[in-house]
Amino acid sequence: MYVNHLLFWVKMIKTPAFKGISFFLSLLLSHFKSAMENCTIIFDYYERVYDRALTDSERELINNIFRRETIKKKQIIFGSGEINTRHYFVAKGLLRLYVVDAAGKEFNILFAIENQWIGDLATPDETLFYLDAIEKSVVYSVTDENLNILTNNFSSFVSYLKKAYIFLQKRLVSILINTAEENYEELRISHPELLKRLPQYHISSYLGVTPVFLSKILAKRARKKD
Amino acid sequence: MYVNHLLFWVKMIKTPAFKGISFFLSLLLSHFKSAMENCTIIFDYYERVYDRALTDSERELINNIFRRETIKKKQIIFGSGEINTRHYFVAKGLLRLYVVDAAGKEFNILFAIENQWIGDLATPDETLFYLDAIEKSVVYSVTDENLNILTNNFSSFVSYLKKAYIFLQKRLVSILINTAEENYEELRISHPELLKRLPQYHISSYLGVTPVFLSKILAKRARKKD
DNA sequence: TATTTTTCTTAAACTAGTTTATTTTTTTGA
DNA sequence: TCAAAAAAATAAACTAGTTTAAGAAAAATA
Numbered sequence: 001m002y003v004n005h006l007l008f009w010v011k012m013i014k015t016p017a018f019k020g021i022s023f024f025l026s027l028l029l030s031h032f033k034s035a036m037e038n039c040t041i042i043f044d045y046y047e048r049v050y051d052r053a054l055t056d057s058e059r060e061l062i063n064n065i066f067r068r069e070t071i072k073k074k075q076i077i078f079g080s081g082e083i084n085t086r087h088y089f090v091a092k093g094l095l096r097l098y099v100v101d102a103a104g105k106e107f108n109i110l111f112a113i114e115n116q117w118i119g120d121l122a123t124p125d126e127t128l129f130y131l132d133a134i135e136k137s138v139v140y141s142v143t144d145e146n147l148n149i150l151t152n153n154f155s156s157f158v159s160y161l162k163k164a165y166i167f168l169q170k171r172l173v174s175i176l177i178n179t180a181e182e183n184y185e186e187l188r189i190s191h192p193e194l195l196k197r198l199p200q201y202h203i204s205s206y207l208g209v210t211p212v213f214l215s216k217i218l219a220k221r222a223r224k225k226d
Numbered sequence: 227m228y229v230n231h232l233l234f235w236v237k238m239i240k241t242p243a244f245k246g247i248s249f250f251l252s253l254l255l256s257h258f259k260s261a262m263e264n265c266t267i268i269f270d271y272y273e274r275v276y277d278r279a280l281t282d283s284e285r286e287l288i289n290n291i292f293r294r295e296t297i298k299k300k301q302i303i304f305g306s307g308e309i310n311t312r313h314y315f316v317a318k319g320l321l322r323l324y325v326v327d328a329a330g331k332e333f334n335i336l337f338a339i340e341n342q343w344i345g346d347l348a349t350p351d352e353t354l355f356y357l358d359a360i361e362k363s364v365v366y367s368v369t370d371e372n373l374n375i376l377t378n379n380f381s382s383f384v385s386y387l388k389k390a391y392i393f394l395q396k397r398l399v400s401i402l403i404n405t406a407e408e409n410y411e412e413l414r415i416s417h418p419e420l421l422k423r424l425p426q427y428h429i430s431s432y433l434g435v436t437p438v439f440l441s442k443i444l445a446k447r448a449r450k451k452d
Numbered sequence: 453t454a455t456t457t458t459t460c461t462t463a464a465a466c467t468a469g470t471t472t473a474t475t476t477t478t479t480t481g482a
Numbered sequence: 483t484c485a486a487a488a489a490a491a492t493a494a495a496c497t498a499g500t501t502t503a504a505g506a507a508a509a510a511t512a
Contacts (some may be wrong), residue, residue, distance in 0.1 A: 094423060098431070108432040113420060121390065134428060155504050164347065165391045172398045173307060176434045179498070195321060200460065201359060205324070207335040209403045215461055405468070425489065439469050441491055 012088070034222060039063050040092040042140050066140040071095070071133040078120075079130045086141040088112070089120035093137025097129050099173050106130075107176045109169070120164050181207040183216050265289050267317040268366050271341060292366045297359040304346075305356045312367040313345035314338070319363020323355050327401050332356075333402045337390070337397070348392045354399070406435040407443050 019174045039062050045056055046062070054062075067086075071077060072094065078085045082101065088095060097110040097118055109129065112118035120127040123144045175181050184207060188195055195203065204214035265288050269280055280288075293312075297303060297319065304311045306326065314321060316338045323336040323344055335355065338344035346353040350368045400409050410433060414421055423431065432439035 014410065099486095107434065108428055111420060111424070111428075111432070113423070134424065138421070164232055165394065168391065168394045168398060170400070172394060175401060194337060197338070197339070198360065199458090202322065202334055202337075205332055208333065210500060211460075211497090212462090212501080218498085219284070219461075309492075407468095425488090435468090435469060437490075438471080438492090442469085 021024040038068055039066055039217075042066055042089060063078060064143050065146050069139050069141055071139060071158070072135040073133055073136045077131040077133070078127065083124055083126050084144065085120050085123045085127050085131070086143050087117060087123075088131070089117055089140045090114055090140075091140060093133060093139070094133060094135040095133055095137055097131050099129055099177065101177045107173065109172070111158060122169075128170075135208065146217050151203055175208055180207045181211065183207050183213070184217055240248045241416055262295055265292055265366065268292055268315060270312060271315065280396070286376055290370045292368050295362045295365050298361050299359055299378045300376060301359050303357040304353065306350060308352055309352050309439070310370065311346050311353050311357070312351075312369050313343060313367075315343055316340055316362040317366060319365070320361040321359050321365070323357050325355055325403065327403045333399065335398070337380045348395070354396075379393060401434055406439065407446075409433050410440070410443055 001057045039059070042062050043059055046058075047054055066089075068091075076086070077095070092114060094117050096108050097111045097112075097120065098106050098108045100106050110118060111134075118131065120129050120131075123130075174186065180184070184203070187203070187207070199220075200214060201211040207214065233276050266287070268288050269285060274281055292315075294317075303314070303321070318340060321338045322334050323338075324332050324334045324345065326332050336344060337360075344357065346355050346357075348354075400412065404412070410429070413429070413433070424442060426444075427437040430437045433440065
């Protein structure tokens with residue numbers, strides 16, 4: 001899963017629609033003319049994805065945008081509250097994306113091993129998550145901004161897809177972390193109108209519990225208010 | 227949440243990169259020159275999203291691509307196993323997307339009320355879900371294909387975002403539907419290598435249970451094998 | 453408005469999963 | 483290679499959530 005799209009943009013920037021940002025690319029390309037062998041694993045990855053060899057300028061672009069990093073075991077790459085987190089391609093090792101609840105308990109959302117991507121698609125917004133290494137790892141990272149500059153022209157569609165993804169991610173997290181009672185409370189606060197319109201058994205199903213148990217929760221809530 | 231991108235494409239098709247598909251659009255436009263007032267709710271929606279009036283040709287395009295449907299209460303719009311499901315914009319009413327487990331138990335994934343989108347982003351692949359109406363509803367639907375023809379040029383990025391979404395959706399469904407034991411079994415079959423590399427407490431966290439409980443599950447499994 | 457159907461409540465016995473604590477096994481690193 | 487630290491197993495008492503079933507309340511419909 002995740003996004004392997006660099007080469008696509010490499011192609012896109014050659015179309016007239018992208019002429020406007022070419023000055024930015026030349027700037028990028030003029031830096032770091034060194035260390036071509038640096039990113040061989042990323043080159044391999046894209047050559048596999050696109051089933052052809054990369055051109056020199058494509059290799060140069062990858063070299064300039066990606067940053068090679070070595071991550072120690074248990075090293076935290078980014079944490080909750082950070083903005084502008086990067087996307088990570090794992091060359092070697094094992095990373096995990098997780099969330100920590102109020103009691104300090106951790107819930108893993110996603111793992112990534114060799115040749116997989118990991119990160120928070122919600123970036124550049126503030127992340128809820130932590131990313132750390134389970135094994136000593138070598139990764140290639142790239143900022144969301146570097147990718148977005150190339151994608152501004154169709155950001156509308158992508159941003160809506162992203163929103164859908166983030167919504168689902170939040171729901172998964174709620175169900176992992178909270179009790180049904182807490183999730184009900186959250187729903188009541190965020191969607192009071194919807195709650196009024198939904199038969200109770202549909203709410204219980206959304207919360208992942210039986211109608212009988214939701215009824216118990218509500219009876220308990222009503223008792224508390226007296 | 228979901229995707230409101232039509233107007234974006236209306237703009238895109240005017241760029242040189244999209245000249246190649248303009249013949250398709252003329253074909254589309256030549257049909258159904260009637261019933262302009264048909265889609266007013268969709269017009270309003272896009273005018274709100276883009277904060278400007280729509281042109282006549284934009285309105286015509288919307289009219290031709292979207293299909294107005296009236297859905298009776300409890301009417302099933304699509305069901306598990308169907309391919310090429312449509313995307314639905316709710317003009318009036320209340321829809322739900324849900325999944326049914328082997329015992330026939332239903333789990334709601336998503337609701338949509340007025341001015342929200344609902345559907346299965348996995349389309350045109352076979353869907354796992356059911357979509358039906360909780361209230362009598364009026365919707366505007368559009369095929370994934372109609373949208374994809376306009377987006378082929380950047381499908382690589384979009385398809386990867388979609389895959390990420392679908393992956394997460396499956397995980398949510400598993401956690402709602404299956405016991406921790408069943409989810410462990412699924413993980414063991416689909417990712418045996420990963421399982422070997424992960425410390426047990428990380429697996430338990432991914433499954434949404436405590437390490438103690440996962441240990442119980444494993445002890446039980448080991449006992450069974452004797 | 454009376455009747456039928458659907459939804460909600462309550463209860464009781466049950467199962468899945470948690471918590472806390474102790475012991476054993478495995479891994480790490482000097 | 484040996485000590486220390488981390489991970490896994492086990493036990494026991496607990497809580498969150500399920501199941502089945504029956505009755506009450508609310509909603510739909512003739």
